[in-house]
Amino acid sequence: xxxxxxxxxxxxxxxxxxxxxxxxxxxxxxxxxxxxxxxxxxxxxxxxxxxxxxxxxxxxxxxxxxxxxxxxxxxxxxxxxxxxxxxxxxxxxxxxxxxxxxxxxxxxxxxxxxxxxxxxxxxxxxxxxxxxxxxxxxxxxxxxxxxxxxxxxxxxxxxxxxxxxxxxxxxxxxxxxxxxxxxxxxxxxxxxxxxxxxxxxxxxxxxxxxxxxxxxxxxxxxxxxxxxxxxxxxxxxxxxxxxxxxxxxxxxxxxxxxxxxxxxxxxxxxxxxxxxxxxxxxxxxxxxxxxxxxxxxxxxxxxxxxxxxxxxxxxxxxxxxxxxxxxxxxxxxxxxxxxxxxxxxxxxxxxxxxxxxxxxxxxxxxxxxxxxxxxxxxxxxxxxxxxxxxxxxxxxxxxxxxxxxxxxxxxxxx
Numbered sequence: 398x399x400x401x402x403x404x405x406x407x408x409x410x411x412x413x414x415x416x417x418x419x420x421x422x423x424x425x426x427x428x429x430x431x432x433x434x435x436x437x438x439x440x441x442x443x444x445x446x447x448x449x450x451x452x453x454x455x456x457x458x459x460x461x462x463x464x465x466x467x468x469x470x471x472x473x474x475x476x477x478x479x480x481x482x483x484x485x486x487x488x489x490x491x492x493x494x495x496x497x498x499x500x501x502x503x504x505x506x507x508x509x510x511x512x513x514x515x516x517x518x519x520x521x522x523x524x525x526x527x528x529x530x531x532x533x534x535x536x537x538x539x540x541x542x543x544x545x546x547x548x549x550x551x552x553x554x555x556x557x558x559x560x561x562x563x564x565x566x567x568x569x570x571x572x573x574x575x576x577x578x579x580x581x582x583x584x585x586x587x588x589x590x591x592x593x594x595x596x597x598x599x600x601x602x603x604x605x606x607x608x609x610x611x612x613x614x615x616x617x618x619x620x621x622x623x624x625x626x627x628x629x630x631x632x633x634x635x636x637x638x639x640x641x642x643x644x645x646x647x648x649x650x651x652x653x654x655x656x657x658x659x660x661x662x663x664x665x666x667x668x669x670x671x672x673x674x675x676x677x678x679x680x681x682x683x684x685x686x687x688x689x690x691x692x693x694x695x696x697x698x699x700x701x702x703x704x705x706x707x708x709x710x711x712x713x714x715x716x717x718x719x720x721x722x723x724x725x726x727x728x729x730x731x732x733x734x735x736x737x738x739x740x741x742x743x744x745x746x747x748x749x750x751x752x753x754x755x756x757x758x759x760x761x762x763x764x765x766x767x768x769x770x771x772x773x774x775x776x777x778x779x780x781x782x783x784x785x786x787x788x789x790x791x792x793x794x795x796x797x798x799x800x801x802x803x804x805x806x807x808x809x810x811x
Contacts, residue, residue, distance in 0.1 A: 402516035404576025408569040415565030417542025426555035438750025441625035443492040444499040446743040451503025453736030457592035464511035471505030472570035479563035483556030514719045528715030529660040540649035547642020596733045604781040610737040615772040618741025622749025651704025668785040671709040676773040679707025684766030688759040
């Protein structure tokens with residue numbers, strides 16, 4: 398039965414498109430009203446730090462109330478929180494509401510990650526292809542949301558775009574409630590600290606996952622500096638929000654096309670080779686090109702190539718994680734894994750703002766780009782990365798998966 402899977406994918410497509418619009422609208426709004434890259438970083442930090450904490454600590458809570466129910470409630474509450482943002486004038490109030498919105502998004506996103514593999518299994522779809530589908534939805538949302546945000550910010554204003562995002566959360570809640578009829582029963586009650594500790598211990602045993610999470614933590618830090626501060630500041634120097642949207646949109650177009658090819662061929666492709674090449678091509682070049690040239694066509698070509706190259710990263714890591722997490726531990730392991738992988742995002746936004754004001758936007762782009770390159774060389778060095786191509790035996794039950802440390806994981810790429 399494929400209706401739950403397509404229903405959840407539709408809900409994610411709508412809400413993620415709105416979120417991608419807000420990812421541009423919120424920093425643009427703060428940047429043009431305060432003229433401060435540092436304050437832009439503070440606001441981004443105010444959303445992402447609670448987001449990461451909610452992911453890390455929310456797993457046992459989702460186990461108690463059920464992931465499907467949590468997804469619906471979190472999206473409905475996100476509608477209220479995001480609708481309140483445009484009417485706030487005082488910086489402290491804005492930061493507080495953005496923090497609440499981050500908590501709600503963290504819980505809602507984790508809940509959807511818990512529900513999704515169950516919908517894939519119910520649909521009888523290969524897990525790698527299922528992971529590619531959900532990543533394709535994310536890429537398509539960026540393709541649609543980023544350019545649309547650039548145009549709407551210019552035509553209307555940033556607060557109006559944030560209100561549109563609020564409406565998409567409401568639509569997502571309705572779709573999950575109506576179409577995603579999968580069983581996500583609450584787990585038997587156990588001490589909160591014990592449940593959380595079990596998830597931590599589980600991840601500590603897994604060398605491949607530890608390597609992945611460290612890589613994602615670093616690259617997400619650099620990407621947060623890029624997306625939340627550096628590229629908006631670069632576009633602001635050009636005086637055009639449309640250019641900001643086009644660069645993001647071209648990257649997303651490449652990612653969507655790359656994802657479509659990967660989805661079709663996923664079960665037959667080598668994971669390790671694609672993952673390694675994708676990280677090297679899709680990361681550092683995006684930063685360096687903005688600093689070394691002002692020719693927009695070159696910037697667009699590099700952005701497109703980066704999008705195509707990076708398209709396989711999330712499906713590969715997602716499949717590895719989905720295949721290896723015991724079902725009863727899905728929420729707690731997913732949440733902790735997301736939090737570890739995304740832990741660099743709040744810090745990245747702050748560091749991006751400090752670097753842009755301290756050494757200038759171009760110099761900051763070069764520094765972050767070189768660091769990105771250094772980190773993405775790691776899959777070529779550490780032997781544990783070769784395990785990406787290893788698929789666990791089919792029919793493995795939860796107890797067997799717990800006994801095998803290569804049978805666990807959590808998608809954590811931002």
